[in-house]
Structure formats: structure tokens, C-alpha cells
Amino acid sequence: MRCLLFFIVFSLIGLLVRGQDLVLKGRVISSSVALSKASLRLVELQRSTQTDTAGMYGFVALAKGKYQMKVSALGHRTQVIQLELTGDTVLNIELVENKQELKEVVITGTQKEVDRLESPVPVEVYSAKFFQKNPTPSIFDALQNINGVRPQLNCNICNTGDIHINGLEGPYTMVMIDGMPIVSSLSTVYGLSGIPNALIERVEVVKGPASSLYGSEAVGGLINIITKEVNKAPTLSLDWMSTSYLEHNLDLGYKAKIHPKVTMLLGVNYFKYGNKVDDNLDNFTDVTLQDRISVFQKWNFSRNENRLFTLAGRFLYEDRWGGEMNWTKAARGGDEIYGESIYTKRWELLGNYQLPVKERMFFAFSLTSHQQDSRYGTTSYIAQQNISFAQLTLDKKLKNHDLLFGTAFRYTFYDDNTPATLSINQQNNPENTYLPAIFLQDEIKLARKHAVLLGIRYDYNSNHGNIVTPRFAYKVNFDENSILRLNAGTGFRVVNIFTEDHAALTGAREVVIASALKPEKTYNANLNFLKRVYAGGHTFTFDVSAFYTHFNNRIVADYETNANQIRYDNLNGYAVSKGLTGNLDVILDFGLKINTGVTLQDVALVEDGLKSQQILTEKWMGTWSVSYLINQLNIGIDYTGNIYGPMRLPLLNDLDSRQPYSPIWSLQNIQFTYRGFKGFEIYTGVKNLLNFKPTRNNPFIIARANDPFDKQVQFGNNGNAVATPSNPYGLTFDPSYVYAPNQGIRAFFGLRYHLR
Template identity: 50%
Template sequence: MQKLLLSALMLLMARQSICQPPSRIDTSTGIHDLDEMVITGTMKAVRRTDSPIPVEVLTPQFFRKNPTPCLFESIGMVNGIQPQLNCNVCNTGDIHINGMEGPYTMILIDGMPIVSSLSTVYGLNGIPNSMVERIEVVKGPASSLYGSEAMGGIINVITKDAAHAPAISADVFATSWKEINADVAMKLKVGKTSGLLGINWFNYQSPVDHNKDGFTDLTLQNRISLFNKWNFGRARNRQASIAARYVYEDRWGGQMNWSRKWRGSDSIYGESITTRRWEFIGTYQLPLKEKIMAQLSYNWHDQGSYYGTTPYNANQQVAFAQLYWDKQFGSNHSFLLGGSYRYTLYDDNTPGTTAADGVTNQPAKTPLPGLFIQDEWTINSHHTLLGGYRYDYDKYHGHVHSPRLAYKYTPDNRHIIRASFGTGYRVVNLFTEDHAALSGAREVVIASALLPERSYNSNINYTHKIQYGRTFINMDLTGFYSWFTNKIIGDFDSDPTKIIYNNLNGHAISRGIAMNIDAVFPFPLKVLAGVTLQDVYQVNENTEGKMIKTVQLHAPRWSGNFVAGYSFNGGWSADLTGKWNGPMRLPIQPRDYRPEYSPWHCITNIQITKKIKDRLEIYGGVKNLFNFLPSDPLMRPFDPFNKHVNDPINNKEGYNFDTGYNYASLQGIRGFAGIRYQLR
């Protein structure tokens, strides 16, 4: 069926008239713009081709090829990035880059690290697509500029400058599963001050159980997000902006007959999470001759939840301030010098925030000051060298040093070679990342003075621009290798009354090769395709002194993506998108009847769009076109409270109710339709 669909699409292409291709790869198709301005790699606005750090750039047009209710789902269209659902009931998850787990990915909004481990998924949930200018992705450690948590990579959401935004924009769609998503934004103007107000609303309230296990296939959600940004006109074009976002979400998943009256009971199983979140961001260029930038952010995240009968209530506040000097020395040296301070306050109802007396509540307070310096030296038109260094001080881990070195060689305008080496680190908040295991009366034991997790990363990137007549191709090939030490792990098995934390007695490795190809043809076809081959694992010493290799969970050895867009006469266009994964290791129980590795699978989507003049678009299509569904996502769904787990007849293997066996969405084939409007 898949081959038949592709053959039909190619036949339609052949019948269309040939048109002139653009002189460069066009972002209106969702393909990367080679001359896009980026800031994430070096914290300076430079053209993507000039940056010594490889940066991938995604525009809202790219995500419109397969509309989703949040950027958390959309980012999965990027090669090497995997949104991973960690629970088949509540559908919360994190973002994996090159196979590394979610806590190693830093989510930024306008360069501000306002998202942390408790709320990572909310960094990409509820941001109206109409507010997004672009998303920049850096794979690999970037701790020399951004500090802790930027160990596996960075996803930076750049919001629009209000002065250049459309007067009104809207994007509303619904699916055959009765999901409704609405994005609306409008431009405001007060004198020289330009504002942008955006609203995102997502609602899904129709429980579905197609696999007949008695549980919802998709978490029910009601989420609303408000975003407001103001850009101030100042003398000499100095920058000044403020932004705020509020997110409210009520979600639940569980047995089909669950309702809120069963919240926390042991009669009908449900996982219910209510979240409120505030974010504030400010940027101000000081009124001085030199370019000195001040940046401030603050976020407040409150979560009240029940996982079955287990309550989990948490509050986290993160304040961040940064000041840096951006200086050009002559024509060859672009210099950066700055300092930052981040303060995290975390409190919950688990033993993780209980004082040594076992009674008094003691919220975790984590100050993290740092200094950084960077120099980008343009030796000549062919050679660029970048050196960077960061120093941080953590009250638990002490002094942390993070150097970085990058080199770019441009022999001509068609070839670019980039090579880099850097170190990354992560100061672990033990309790926000392991809160599910901290329920109950466990004693938290830190076996030794914990060292910060460290990584040593090297990569080489080759970009080649190819032109055959009126066909333009951009090829991007990257090899990466990261060595991780001091990984902090929790031992929950040695003593059932304790959680014993210690550094990994070994090392972890993430290595691989990734290739991306963008192509624009003389007929109206544009294609993007990518493939990643990776090997992610850790080596640890067991109790017998032997070094044991363990493959990382949810890290497929092979993965890839594809996007094909074709324009027809009369304003019609078609987009075929897909994400595929090879086998990945999954969390299983002893003597589990389910396979330890998932099967090869591909989620394919198709969309047809009709453009009416320049303001209006109507679109529709099918998601999960070939109806791929995972099997046996829940262990013992008929006994979610483990009331009969010790039954020697009906549970001979001693299985426990489990929700973490996930490698694909439980949503099967479904249709969608929507409308977009934009007034400039």
C-alpha cells in the first residue's frame, strides 16, 4: 500500500508543468534556509553558514507539514530527536537527542533556560505556533555557554519580534478523535512599542479504548496557554523586550470508567495531573557605548497529581539573571564575556524534601553562579576558530570547568567542514528527576560526595551544496562521539527502605552518524530526508567486579525522517511526512513475555492544502496512515493496584502493573482538517 501511494504521488508530479526553482532553499516549504540567522551556537546573531557550530533551523512552515497540538510532538519530525512518552497512562514524556535521556536536553525560550527537569515537557507544550519565529537545535554538549543541563543538546524556541509579526493570525484544526486545537495571535501597537498576544487551546475529552485493555488509549487533556510579548523601540536600535506566558492544564488517563471522584482511590485506577505555570522573560541592552546585554527570567511551576493512590504535589521556582558584553575587536575577533546566576527552589510531598529528622519539611535550594568567555577568530575567509570556557560553582559539587573549541573550514561556497570538541556537565536535582520512586517512607542516602556528571564530546560536520541545472541539494553529514562519566544513578534494590545515590562506576557512550538531505527540484517538489545510526550504552561494574554493558533504553540504533512537499496548480499542495525507528530497548520485567526490543516501524502522515489568495489556507489529511499500533503497552491492566499480584495461580511469574513499555503512540489512523488565516 505504501509503495502504491508513493507511485501515485510521483505520477501526479510528472503531469505538472515545470516551474523555476528558488535561488536558495526556501523556508516556505519547511526546508532549512542556508542563510538563516541563528544565535544558539554562539549566543550571537550570525548566519547559519557562518557559524562554526552546526545549528539546525526549523520554521513554523516546517511544522505545518504535519500539524500537531504542541511543539513537543512536532519536534519529532527532526532527524535525531525523539519525543519519548514515559507513561502509557498519563502520556508525560521528555525529549531525547541522539539517544540521550530527557534531563540531558536543555529547552530554551528566547535563549532563556526557564525550563527544568520537573517541567521539561511544558517547555514545548502550549506555545502558540503563531508566536514562533523559528526553532534552533544544537546537538551535543553546550555547557560552555549555557551551563548545567545543556549536556546532550539544546532546543531554543525563538519567538517573533512583535514589530514584524502579522496583524492577525489563526490556525484551528480538529481530528476524527475529537481533538481540537486552536492557535490565535494578534499584533498590538502603542507608540513605538509593539506587542504580540497569543492564545493556544487544546481540548480532548472523548475516552477511546481501541486495544480493549480497559484503559484510555490517549490521555484526556484540557490545556490553555497565554503568551504576551512586547518589543520596545529605543534609540540606536538598542534591544528591549519583555514576555510572559501562563499555562494551565488538566489531564488524566486510566480506566475507561474513571472520573474525578475516584482521584486517589484504590477502586478505579487513574493518573490525574493538574498543572499551573508562569514564565517571565526580559532582555535589555544597557544604554552604553559598548554592547552589554542584560537578560532576566523567572518561572513558577505548580503540579498537583495522583498516580493511582500515590499523591505527588510539587512546586518549583527558577530565577535566572545574565549579563554579557558583546564586543568586536577589529574585523577578526568576535568576543563575548559574561556572567550568570541561576537559583532553583524545589519543594514536594516526598521524602526528597524532608529534613534529617524525618519530620520537618526542607525544600531544596540550589544556587548556581557562573562566568563564561568566548572568542570567535576569523583567521581569513576560509578558516574560523572559536574558543570558549565556562566556570560554575555548585554548593554540592564545587568548581566546574567547561572548555570548548570549534573550527570551521570553508574551501569554497559549496563546502563547509566543521569540527568541535567540548565538555558538558550536569548538576543533578535528585528529587525532581526521580519523584515517582520517592513515594513512600524511603530514606534518601548519598553514598559518597557526588561528582557532577561530565561529558567529553567531539563531532565533525560536513555540508555540501550541490547544483545540477535547476536542481539544488544540500547534504549535511555529522559524526558524533560523547563519553560520559560520573553518571548519577539511584539504587532502589539494595535496601527497600532506602534510595542510595552514587556515581556510575564506569562510563556511558553516545556515538553515531547522522545524514540530512534537502532538495529542491525544477518541478515543484521539495524533499527533506534524514537518517541516524547511533550506539548509546553505559558500562558499569557489577557486584562481582565485572564491567557490564547495558544498551540505553528508548535509543533506537536506526532512526530517520522524511518530508516531501509538492505544489499543484490552483493553489493546491500535498505533503507526505514520516518518522521511522528501528528496534529500541524497552523496560521489561523479569521473565517478561513481551520482547525486549521494539519492532521496526514508521508513522506516516499525508496532508492536502488549498491556498486561497495570500491570507487563507484550508487543509486536511490523515495521520498514522498505515495504522501502526504497539502491542501490549500495559502489564496486567486488569489489576492496576496490584491487589492480586501475589496470586500463585493467576500470576505465576510475579508480574506487576506497569505503564512504561512505550515505543509509539497508541493513536491509530485518524483524519484531521483545519483552517489557517493570516492578515498583514
């Protein structure tokens, strides 16, 4: 009896083992060629494998049942295969080569959805995954990894900044959200840091003229931040990151179906940095302390015939300050302890509605309000800017013509407590600017490989009158992977210096406007060549551009004539920005991705026959990112960085002992991401691996940090400070000598979660 019992038990164990011992194997190919290093994953079991050099794969010890297998390889479309195993199975898989990246849809270049390959205007596209290679709490910091684009800090104390494209300063860059020009001059200084990366679906960058479509500010290029599509967003998402500097950033996202035809996406971002650091021992905070919250909602409404209707809104509140280490809010605005304290409130509403007519007509609008309450030492800057924008477009195709008609209206209200809004009799006189416009664009197919784009825009500025901006673009496709584009046009820009130059607000210098400022006008061109090569499962993409911009009436700030003043005037001459920029993207079939870029540029002012390099503008720059995925360990490695050539820095006088040019400097980062948990990602790494700080090789960064209210400074008859035993360099307090972040090496750790 006992022997019979043992026989039955061992028989059952054998059957059980046999039931768990099924084999799934096969080969992965593409165009009849074996794919090595292809990744295969059984989702339910969270088991992964890779193909060998012959393209063969295998799973063993499987039980009968239904499975979902995900198959992916670099340069190929991912497949998800539904399986039901009843016995040993041989399954061969053929993947399709993926050329979708070049054919992805873009909208920024022509204000209509077109394949990137077909766009006559070169548009660079950066996905949310690209920015996750070097996680940052805002889009302002994230743009540092894009070639030719540089976030520039303009103040050592409050860490405000702008975004340069091909060497042109921030006011020449238009920043949009979902195609709406709602990031105006005031919020270009203070609003960009409040746009969290978690909202981003992708970022489209156009380097070159765009005023014929977008009007003022789109002179040197534009950045279009496209928020997540509601229907594609995860039901629940979370991204939390902290650094060894005790910076903390939290992004939360939630999607809900409110009604069968209404879906809502809610996003909340909170950033907190409250750790005072003074590594250079000048008694000033090295990094601005910040407390920021941003709440975002986007609504998608389903309509007949898939017509578009979206609404989105965002509210931002930020409290930031920097200054002497013992500063508190009780000292705000006083003359005993120096601090720069900025309260920002901002709300935005934007929408896009496709009219219920046969033709493709869209009505887009945005409303924004930006309120700012600031103290720069004893200087008070209280400002409000409201912008209303509406645009109606008609997209019409006629034989070989692809037409876009549009009319737009922009109203800007601006008021502050500075001389900018005072009337002749010294009464408050807020600025009201009305800017109606009409524009026409025609993309003409000359032949199968050739296309021309002609555009013209007419604006009427209530302060400066009529402005006309034409545009021309030409595109030739030598083959489906070789494209040459020429983009040329004119541009204009009307400025408010108080909303664009932080140095004008700090109280460290007196602002002098030498004469009535005229609008700036530009003539610019961009020649671009793109080539993609597929070779043995590898992908290589070359993207090279030459650019040139000529300025008339360029408005410049003179910091050097009088160290205690900023003198604004139109340049008695011209300015020029020219150069070359190139990108190389490499995707290798064994899991390595490389993205690198170099920009060479000459940005100069020419006055009375003398040429001078623009302050805070590098002669050359480079960026890179190297990514490798170890499939067996579910670990991704990202190494990112940038490098900048010397730039001329703003010294106060000939005695100033600080370096007149910045050194060659680089910020480099490394990140490790573990993706082995379902729905979760854990990432960690190190930022600024070289521990670079602008204090290196400089006796000090902030001039007269020991006397921020200039109480011990003596001035001569010309208004300049004079050298004394207590002030041997003849300096005044000035925090504008800044070109790089003042944060050293630091570790970071984060967690992402997505529920689909």
C-alpha cells in the same frame, strides 16, 4: 432608428470587450537561463500561471489598470512587481538566485547573531512552515520530524515524556525559549506539551556540547524555541485543527500598536481532548485526556539607534488525566479506581534589554514558577519550582577576534512532598540552589577560510562546588558552499531524580537512592560537514555529522534488580553515546522539496566490563518530508514520516511475556493544503497512515492492568512478586513499558487565517 440603436449597442460591447482584452506576457530568466515552472500571480485578480520550458508566461483578457504581480521560483528570491497596464505589454523578469537559507541568522551556537554560514558551531534551523507540514498541538509532538531528535513517551497512562537528541535522554537536552533556559527539569516532563506551535518563528537545534555557554543540562545539545518577532507578526492570525479522535486545537494571535514606540503581540492557545478510547480493551484510556490553555504576550519597544528591548510572558494551565475508563475526579487519590491526574500551573516572564552604551551589552532575564498537583493512584506528588535567571553579556570585536564576555546567575527553589526535600530529622527542607557563573568566548579568524572558537565557563554550584567547562570549535570554509566544523567540550549535570523520572512518581515502585549522587561529567565532540550544490535551478544540501560523548558518574535507574523498586546510583563504570547522522535537502525547480535524514547511534552503559544497550534507545532512525506544490490548483501536498529501529524495553522479570525489544516501527502522515483564498489556508489529511500501535504483537502493554493497586500480588522475601495462579508471570502493576504513541490512524482538518 432601430438599426442605429443596434449599431450603437454592438459598438459599445465591442469597445468594452476590447478594453478587457489586454495581454501581459514575457519571459522569466535567472543568470540568462530560462526558468521553467516559475509561478506568477496577479494579486488583485487572484489569477496564476506558470512559465513553460522556455521560461515564457502570459495573461490574457486583462483590463486597463494597476496590478501587483508576485513572481517566485524555487531557489530564487521572490519579486513583487507593480504594473500599470494601458495596452498590450511585454515584461521580461530576471530572478536572483537565493542562497539566503544557508546565510540565515542564527544565535544559539554562540549566543550572538551570526550568519549560519559563518557560525563555527553547526546549528540546524527549522521554520514554522516546516512544522506546518505535519500540524500538531504542541512543540513536543512537532519535533518528531527532526532527524536525530525524538520525543519519548515515558508513561502509558499520563503520556508525559522528554526529548532525546542523538540517543541521549531528555535531561541531557536543554530547552530554551528565546535563549532563556526556562524549561527546567520539572517542566521538561510536564511543560513542553504546553508550548503551542503558533508562537514559533523558528527552532534552532545544536547537537553536541554547549555547557561552556549555557551551563548544566546542555550536555547532549539544546533546542532554542524562538518566538515570533512582534513587528513581523500578522495583525490577526487563527489556526484551528480537529482530528477524528475528537482532539481540538485553537491558536489565536493579535498584534496591536499600543503607542508609536510600543507594539504588542497576544497569543492564545487552547487544546481539548475529552474522548475516552480503549481500543486494546485493557480498561485503561489509550490516550491521556487533556484540557490546556496557554496565554502569551510579547512586547517590543522602539528605542534610539535600534537598540533592543523586548518583554514576554506566558501563563499555562493544564488538567490532564489517564487511567481506568470509569475513573472520575471523585476517585482522585483513592485506591478503588486507578487514575493519574495532573494539574499544572506555570507562568514565565522573560526579557532582553540592550544597554544604552557604545558597546554591545545586553541584559537578559527570566522568571518562572511551575506548580504541580498530581495523583498517581494513591501516590501524591505536589511540587513547586521557581527559577530566577539573569545574564549580562558584552559583544566586542577586536581585529581578528570576536569576543563574548558574560556573567550569569541562576537561583532554583524546589519543594515537594517526597523524601527529596526531607531533612535528616524528617522535617520539610526545600532545596535552594545558587549558581553564579562567568564565561568567555573568543572566535578568532585565523585566515579568510579558517576560524577557531575558544570558550570557558566557570560555575559555582552551592551544593556541589566549582565546575569548569571548556569548549573548542574549529571551522574551515573550503568555498562558500562547503563547510567543515569541529565542536568539542565538556559538560556537567546536577540532577533531581524526582523531577525527571515519571516512573519514580507513579507509586508503582519504591524509590531507593543507593548513595549520595555525584554530578555527572561528560566529554564530547561533534564533527560536521555541510555541502550545498546548485545545478540547473535545483538545490542539493548535504549535512553529515559524527558525534561522541563519554560520561563519568552517569546516574542510572535500575529497574531490574527488584521489580518493585527503582534504584538510583552513579554508574560504576562509564557510559558512551556515539554515532553518525546525515541530512539531505533537495529543492527541484518543478515544485518538489525533499528533506530526509538518517541517524546511526550506539548508546550504551559499560559496568564491570559488561556493555548493555540503554533502555528505550533505538540503534537507528530516519525521518523524511516530501512536499509538492501544484500551482495551477493552489494545492500543496506534504508527506512526512519517521522510522525507528528496535530498542530495548523495560521488562519486569524473566517471565514477562511482553516483547523485550520493540519492532521496527514508523509513523507516516499525509496532508493536503489549499491556498486559493486570500489570507486563508484549508488543510486536511491523515496521521499514522500505517495504523501502528505499540500493542501490536504484545499480549498487553500495561502490566497488571486488572489489579492496579497490587492487591492480589504476592511478594517474596527479596521484594519481588512471585508467580501465582492469578499472576502467572509474577508481575506488578507497571505502566512504564511504552515507546510509541498509542493512537491509531486518524483524519484531521484545519483552517488557517492571516491578516497582514
